[in-house]
Amino acid sequence: MRMMGLRALSGVVSALVILGVAELLAAGFGADSSPVQALGSAIIDRTPTAVRESVIDIFGTNDKAFLYACMTVVAIVLAALAGILERQQRPIGSVLFAVFSVLAAVAALTRADATWTAALPALVGAVAGIASLRALVRRLDAPQQPAAASVANRREFLGLAAGLCAAALLTGAAGRWIGSRVRDVSGNRATVVLPAATDPAPPIPPAADLRVPGLSSYVTENSEFYRIDTAFTVPQLSTDEWSLRIHGMVDREVTLTYADLTARPAVERAVTLTCVSNPIGGDLVGNATWLGYPIADLLAEAGPHPDADMVLSRSIDNFTAGSPLEVLTDGRDALLAIGMNGEPLPIEHGYPARLVVPGLYGYVSATKWVVELEVTRFDRVQAYWTERGWSERGPIKTASRIDTPHSSAKLPAGQVAVAGVAWAQHRGISAVEVQVDDGDWHPARLSEQYSGDTWRQWVYDWDATPGPHTVRARATDGTGAVQTAETADVIPDGATGLPAIFVHVQD
Ligand SMILES: Nc1nc2c(c(=O)[nH]1)N[C@H]1C(S)=C(S)[C@@H](COP(=O)(O)O)O[C@H]1N2
Numbered sequence: 001m002r003m004m005g006l007r008a009l010s011g012v013v014s015a016l017v018i019l020g021v022a023e024l025l026a027a028g029f030g031a032d033s034s035p036v037q038a039l040g041s042a043i044i045d046r047t048p049t050a051v052r053e054s055v056i057d058i059f060g061t062n063d064k065a066f067l068y069a070c071m072t073v074v075a076i077v078l079a080a081l082a083g084i085l086e087r088q089q090r091p092i093g094s095v096l097f098a099v100f101s102v103l104a105a106v107a108a109l110t111r112a113d114a115t116w117t118a119a120l121p122a123l124v125g126a127v128a129g130i131a132s133l134r135a136l137v138r139r140l141d142a143p144q145q146p147a148a149a150s151v152a153n154r155r156e157f158l159g160l161a162a163g164l165c166a167a168a169l170l171t172g173a174a175g176r177w178i179g180s181r182v183r184d185v186s187g188n189r190a191t192v193v194l195p196a197a198t199d200p201a202p203p204i205p206p207a208a209d210l211r212v213p214g215l216s217s218y219v220t221e222n223s224e225f226y227r228i229d230t231a232f233t234v235p236q237l238s239t240d241e242w243s244l245r246i247h248g249m250v251d252r253e254v255t256l257t258y259a260d261l262t263a264r265p266a267v268e269r270a271v272t273l274t275c276v277s278n279p280i281g282g283d284l285v286g287n288a289t290w291l292g293y294p295i296a297d298l299l300a301e302a303g304p305h306p307d308a309d310m311v312l313s314r315s316i317d318n319f320t321a322g323s324p325l326e327v328l329t330d331g332r333d334a335l336l337a338i339g340m341n342g343e344p345l346p347i348e349h350g351y352p353a354r355l356v357v358p359g360l361y362g363y364v365s366a367t368k369w370v371v372e373l374e375v376t377r378f379d380r381v382q383a384y385w386t387e388r389g390w391s392e393r394g395p396i397k398t399a400s401r402i403d404t405p406h407s408s409a410k411l412p413a414g415q416v417a418v419a420g421v422a423w424a425q426h427r428g429i430s431a432v433e434v435q436v437d438d439g440d441w442h443p444a445r446l447s448e449q450y451s452g453d454t455w456r457q458w459v460y461d462w463d464a465t466p467g468p469h470t471v472r473a474r475a476t477d478g479t480g481a482v483q484t485a486e487t488a489d490v491i492p493d494g495a496t497g498l499p500a501i502f503v504h505v506q507d
């Protein structure tokens, strides 16, 4: 039993050696070449849609932390197993290490823009880790000896294991530290001075924000803004490295540098973003003021062919979104954005440039760290989420949310402000109604409409009577269509149904 523990320890320590060496090399060969990053990204790209949705349901935007934890547990179990199976004459553990390192190397090689050097961290790491495993197991496999010699052997084993473990942690930490120093673009971001908008956003009237306690503010602060993406580590792309290539079914290919872009007249617009994975009542929605450049103008410069109907936008980490060309050029404020609420885009929200399209869910439009627009056709290519079972088109569905009171709140009888937000980007919100139990629908008071591209707040003054109650809301969009009560799952093109809270009003 004791022996098995020591064998398992050899495996875990040697796996740490692999990772430590690999992290140090990855500092030089690029974050994508780290086995942890490469495998994490490969897992994200291959996670079945249903699994991803339940993970997002449970862990929200901590989905990456959850994946990290799962990978750690699996790695420890496999490494311990490799240690237990390894013998001097029968190197099964070494073979296991080799197999996983080759998998990590292949994953690294298949990332966007990978060169052959991307395989080096995993492979060199494997050589070091296997050497470590062999050295440790040699000390455990020593033939039966007198008790004194065996105690000396054990001591030597533990000393070696401790030394290797410390060395692995040190190289790993050094690799991470150097890597973040080399790559981190927050220094570059701090030097960006955003251009003034030639066409600024109309000022937000005070009455756009009802300021009811518990109600989301009209503008979502950057630090509060939801984050959803497939990036296991946030891409670090400086303004010097960034460029946008517009190509495909166009008359002339266009490549814009950051300086080319910011020499153009900038516009500023408030637009509410929504994620297709947002369940009814969920918080994957936020409103910000974006500074950017009309996508339609950029496309016009390239001259899209008349038979093209889709723009496939691509990020530096190879995420893609397919937006209808028609939507990008119909006059709405579809932007290539560089600023968010008066600041350069936060790195996790797409620095230095991303797309924002009013009326389309993020997965078909809002590409962060965007570097390419390919003018093409829906019948020729599929975007990232379409390949994974989501609808190729993703117009935002009319939705409302009750922010206050919270579900299962205990309330005093009498006046209660039931308040929330409603959105139907690019169609606007014309009414919100509230229903208590199965009674009549009552109109809520709306905040001042700012634009059809942003959400709208509402409040209903409810005269609450004692007892348990269900309170529901429903919105009507600018075309007069009422939010459907029929429930639909988020897959394939967005949830439907009415938000409801259950409250207990005291006597
Ligand atoms: N590069 C990249 N851009 C992306 C995504 C992604 O996974 N990678 N996800 C999209 C989705 S699904 C949504 S809802 C929005 C979210 O933008 P936010 O994180 O700034 O809120 O980004 C979109 N842009």
Ligand SMILES: [Mo]
Residues within 6 Å of the ligand: 228, 274, 275, 276, 277, 361, 362, 363
């Ligand atoms: Mo999304």
